[in-house]
Each structure stands twice: as C-alpha cells, then as structure tokens.
Amino acid sequence: MRLELTRRYALAASHRLNSPHLDEAENERIYGKCNNPYGHGHNYIVEVTVSGKVDPATGMIADLGELDGYVAREIIEPFDHMYLNKDVEAFRDHVPTTENLCMEIFERLKQFPSARLVRIRLEETGRNSFEYAGQGDGDER
Amino acid sequence: MRLELTRRYALAASHRLNSPHLDEAENERIYGKCNNPYGHGHNYIVEVTVSGKVDPATGMIADLGELDGYVAREIIEPFDHMYLNKDVEAFRDHVPTTENLCMEIFERLKQFPSARLVRIRLEETGRNSFEYAGQGDGDER
Amino acid sequence: MRLELTRRYALAASHRLNSPHLDEAENERIYGKCNNPYGHGHNYIVEVTVSGKVDPATGMIADLGELDGYVAREIIEPFDHMYLNKDVEAFRDHVPTTENLCMEIFERLKQFPSARLVRIRLEETGRNSFEYAGQGDGDER
C-alpha cells in the first residue's frame, strides 16, 4: 500500500552563472549568455515527490495542506521572486545552476515529517529538467 | 530488449471525501471543501505503464487495441461520467481519495494478459498526481 | 495603448445535464452519459480577459490582486468544489452545460470596476472550450 504523491509548485527567480572557481574567460566560455553580468530568470517548476502508506482512516498519504505549508516556508518564501545569487545565503559563493538549486531544495525538504521525501524534479525551461533523489544513505522510515 | 509503454486515458468523474472512520467534525477538518455535501469533480488522467519484450516480428510490446479494450471495460466504463461514491461498488464504504482510486485502478488492470502492468499514474489536477506500482510481491513474467 | 490581459483560474466542480424542458427519454438521448443520475465532474479552466489603457505611472492595465479578489468572491467561492446543480442557485432549474456556465461567469464578472471585461473562455476538458463576449450592447468604458 505504498504510493508516491507528486505535487507541483512554481517559482519565478533570477540567477547569474559565474563560478568563483573559474576565471573570467572560463566563466564566459562555459556559461555563455548565462554569464551575462546582470543575470536573467526563469519560471522554475518544482515537483516534490513523497511516499508513504495510505492511512486506512483518511485514505491519504499525507495532508496536502501540511506539505504546502512546509514547502512555502522552506522554498517559496526564500526563493520566489528573488535573485538567487544575492538573496539566498547558500548561493552567495556557490554557483546557482539548476543542478545546485535542485539539490538545495532536496536538502531543505528532506526533514518533512509526515511522509518520506523521495525526489525533487526541477524544471528550468520546457526543455531542461533535473531530478535528485538524495544520496541514498538511509531511507529508514 | 525490455521497454515500457505508457498510454494515457481520460476520465471525468465526481467524488466526495467523507470517511466512515471519522466523525463529522474530523471529516470537515481533514478534507476541507472536498467534504462539501454534494461532491465535486475532476478530469482525471490515467497513465497505464506496461512493460514487455519487443516481439521481433511486429516490433511491438503489446497490441494497443487490446490494451484499450481492456482499460475501456475495466476502468472507463465503470468510472467515466460517474459519481464514484454512489456508482462504484468499491467506494460505497471506502473513501474515494485519489490514492485509493489509483490503487483500485491498479488492481483492476494487473491481470492484463499481454504485457506486465508496471504502474499506474493518476493525475487529479495539474498540481497533484499519484503513482502506484503494486506491492512488489512477484513480477514473474 | 489598449492591451488585453488574460488571467487563468481553475475550478473543480461537478454537474449533471438534465433539462427540465425535456422528458426523461430526450434527456438521455441528448446528453448521453452526461445525464447519469448522480452527475460527474471536471477541472474547469476559466480564462478571464480584460482590456484597458496602460497606466503610464504603473505600466499596468489593472491590479492583478484586485482582479483575483473579485474572481475569488464571484466565481471561485460559489463554484469551486461544488455540485453546480444543487449548490448554485442559478442552476437549480437551469441546465448547467458549459455554455450556460460560461455565460453565468461572464454576467458575474462584467461589473469588474477596474478594467473592461472582454470575454470569458471556459475549458471543460482538453478537447472542449467555450468563449462568450457578452451581447455587444455597449462597451462604453
């Protein structure tokens, strides 16, 4: 009776790809127009997948309101309508690629108490998406 | 040469979330407006994934017409344009959450003879979906 | 400097097509499975289009928050998660086809004070949609 529930959220944010580990010429070569000085933005789509047993009394895995509140506090409030490079502590000296953003979102949600976080799928545009399922070290719920 | 084929079906149905295991106040608190007395509805999307070997003569896993007929008889006819709580035996005293509907669809399709049923993905709205892959006890095809 | 703004809302509701102007056999013949006794439902999509001049100070036609509040009060609260035939006064003795629902939504929104309502587009499923632009008698804003 184990199911997965996937819930979809939207974020509008901006970022600039410029790594402190690379010099200016490398940053330009590797990131191309994503390295433009003032940044650019996306409508990110975040899909949060949790799994759990279906409670026989309620017929549900988890209370969606509780999940929404958790995601609002941990993800939407800090990231939505923000410039990731400046507004988010974690990306002050860490390049905010969609890969890194996807892992950051996973880390912020993995303690969700009412169901086990299975994976995060982060869509940057209709053409690119990323999935992260954590490091596999212990899924002991 | 094992592939998965996913085929998408649509269902328009209504339901009311009201569990016989909960009292009136709990039903209201837990289900909110999904507990409204006369129900409400959705355009459900059902994605059926089967897997199998590709037949070297036909280049196909399964005959889609056969799958469509099976799904029509087991799922579309009993559920489409129905009020799940009253028209479907299984939900007369079992709350028709999307979780429970997803498992019910899996159970009704798992004997499909021409390819192995892998999972059901059931979308309730553009924001919520559920996946169920059965109980894992034996995939011996 | 006249633009149109279209904003998209979602509604989950149920309805039964059964006209008081038709006898039982005609109701069955005309509406088919939409005449099933306990109703069925849809995820309706409502697109509200308003037009206006762009305010040179704000660069906007209308305050989206104001539009959202108006639509919430007039449309979402009375219709969302409802059984239209029983929960909505207008459909107690008036068949809630998508055509009639589309016109009802137009009538409820046409007094929106901050921009002129141009049309309502109502999607019942991915295959059917309806548009209504009122009766054309006077667009005097």
Added chain:
Amino acid sequence: MRLELTRRYALAASHRLNSPHLDEAENERIYGKCNNPYGHGHNYIVEVTVSGKVDPATGMIADLGELDGYVAREIIEPFDHMYLNKDVEAFRDHVPTTENLCMEIFERLKQFPSARLVRIRLEETGRNSFEYAGQGDGDER
C-alpha cells in the same frame, strides 16, 4: 485567402518592477514582491501573429526563416538572458511590466517587411498573458 500564422518564441529574462513615477512606499504597495531589490525572472513566451495572402506558387504566407531571423535580431538577441532594467535601453527609465514589454516587442516587429504584423501575445507565466494589436491606425498592406 488571408490567413494568420502564429509562431512561438521563448525568452528567459529578469526584471524588477519599480516605477520612477512612484515613491518607495507606493512601489512596494503596488508591485509587492515584484519590487524586491534585485529583481526576479521568467521564461517569457512570445507569440508573433502575422497575416497575409497565401502565395499560389509556394503555398505560404511568409518565409519562416525570414521571420525567425527578424525576431532573432530585434527581440531574442537584445532581450534573451538579459536583465531588462539594465540591459535594455527602453527600460532604463520605463518600468518593464509585461504590458510594456508586450508593446515594446510589437513596436520592434511592426516593420517586418514580408507579412503584416497582427498582434503580439506575451505570456509571463502559465497564469498571465497579454495581447497587443497596435493602435489600429492604418493596416494598409
């Protein structure tokens, strides 16, 4: 034999809504989180509609390659992966709302030589879109 052709383009850009005609408190009240100091971004979708007669020799209204080249030069290169407030001259002292961006795109494309520009539809998110068809003064092709 007059048809309309609509072609869809994508733009990832960032902007900050902060009008020089409003004081700080008004900017905050009117634009809310769109007024955050470092901006945010979107995947804008630009739909360009042109109309014309179908050439009996080619069966086409316009050469799509020519339209793509024109849009690339006038819209994609100056706006894509840019921070509109700083990278685009027109928005240095003009608030880059989607309304204003939609009109700016129309003005930049209206001289397209091979078919008449009918309208621009600009989608900011899946929930908001804007359409502009110019000022109607003369469609003399």
Added chain:
Amino acid sequence: MRLELTRRYALAASHRLNSPHLDEAENERIYGKCNNPYGHGHNYIVEVTVSGKVDPATGMIADLGELDGYVAREIIEPFDHMYLNKDVEAFRDHVPTTENLCMEIFERLKQFPSARLVRIRLEETGRNSFEYAGQGDGDER
C-alpha cells in the same frame, strides 16, 4: 446569447513540400528539409470553432456528437494516417503546406448544418499554427 465552441481533433499525417510551380533548385531553397524526397510528418492539431445561439431547452449550441461525426467523415477519415501528397486528391498537384491544409479543412467543414463555422486553427508543431476564417463573404446564419 451567441457563444463560440472550439473542439480539438488530432491527425497524424505526412507530406512533402514540392511545388509544381517552382523548379528543383527553388523547391530546395524555399522549403529546405521539408523538400526531402520521401516526405516527413506531423501530429497536426485541428481546432474547429463554431458559433450559435444557445438553445434554451438543451443549454447547448450544437450536438457535439453530430459535429464529431461530420469532422470524422470530412477530415479524419480522408487525412488521418495518410500521405497528403498521394492519398488526398486536393494535394496531388497543389502543395500541402499547412496554410493550404488549413484552408482545405475550412472548405470541407463550412457547410456543417447545425452551427456556423467560424474558423479553423491548425497546429503543425508546438511552434507553428495557422488560422483561417474564410473569405468573409456572407455569414448569414
């Protein structure tokens, strides 16, 4: 009480763009890879818009089953799973561009008896679509 109803159909067909009015070099230059010798194909989406008064007894503009039957006979059967250049008489010596296909569909549906055909929108890919509303000579229903 005049509304528009839009209904969406799908067609999988193939075509080759090669005009009898152009020589080989011009055909290659103008159509590029659409001129490849054996053709290529698309999942076309056909949106049929009709308008009419809402019948007060039924609450409907037109019987969808009747429209579906008409479109099946006039459009789906002759075009679906066909190579337009060889299987459709009209395109034996007339280049099957999406423009020409859009007008052909309009001509075949304009006599639909139960509601007035308003326009055809034909989508060739997610990036290109065409709309045709006829020649405007008489909308006398």
Added chain:
Amino acid sequence: MRLELTRRYALAASHRLNSPHLDEAENERIYGKCNNPYGHGHNYIVEVTVSGKVDPATGMIADLGELDGYVAREIIEPFDHMYLNKDVEAFRDHVPTTENLCMEIFERLKQFPSARLVRIRLEETGRNSFEYAGQGDGDER
C-alpha cells in the same frame, strides 16, 4: 551528488508499419491504418536522460552544448524530416515502430562521453510514449 538531467528534443518524421516477417493480411490486421501504403507521420518528442556527478567547479553534470551537438549529429540530422523506412538504413528491413525507434536512439546515444546515458523516453503522440533504459549490462561509469 548524483543527479539526472533530462533534455527534450523534437523530430518530425514519417513511417509506415509493414513488417517483412508478416504477410500482407497480417500486416493489415496488426497495424491497421499505420499500414497505409504511403506512410504517415508524427512530431516525435525525444527525452534524453543522462546522469553524473555535479562538478564542484561548474555546478553542472555535463555541458549542454556538447550534449546538443551529439544528439544533433546522431539523431536529429539522420531522422528529422525523414521517411524512416527509406531514409534510415536501420529501418530498411526492420519495422520502424516507436519501440524500435526508441531502442535505436538509445543505441546511438549510449556512447555519449561526458555523462552516462540513463534512458530514452520517446513520445509518439500525446497519448503514447515509450521508455528504454538499455539492457542493464554494466553501468560502470
């Protein structure tokens, strides 16, 4: 720190389903209208999923430009705007079902040097898709 990146490509191609292992009557019975003599076509969507470690210097799994170049050379150029049965060597005497096309694409991409190919998802229409993840013999990167 292992992520999956999925990138989406589009292909317009045509095919005819007619197996050399079946006689004419069987071909007609099994493939139905997909066996029509001159073929038909689709807008195929190809989703390529690769996985890898995130490089701490760049914050990326792989260079998207490199992946795009590889896919263009191996898949888009040989398949796009082609009639698979005649233009693609592999399908001269091998029926080009979407199953077989999906495996062919996997085989052509599995040597991609900069990240491990995980799976190919190939969508033939909005209703049918196929996934292939190879034969599982050794994922030793």
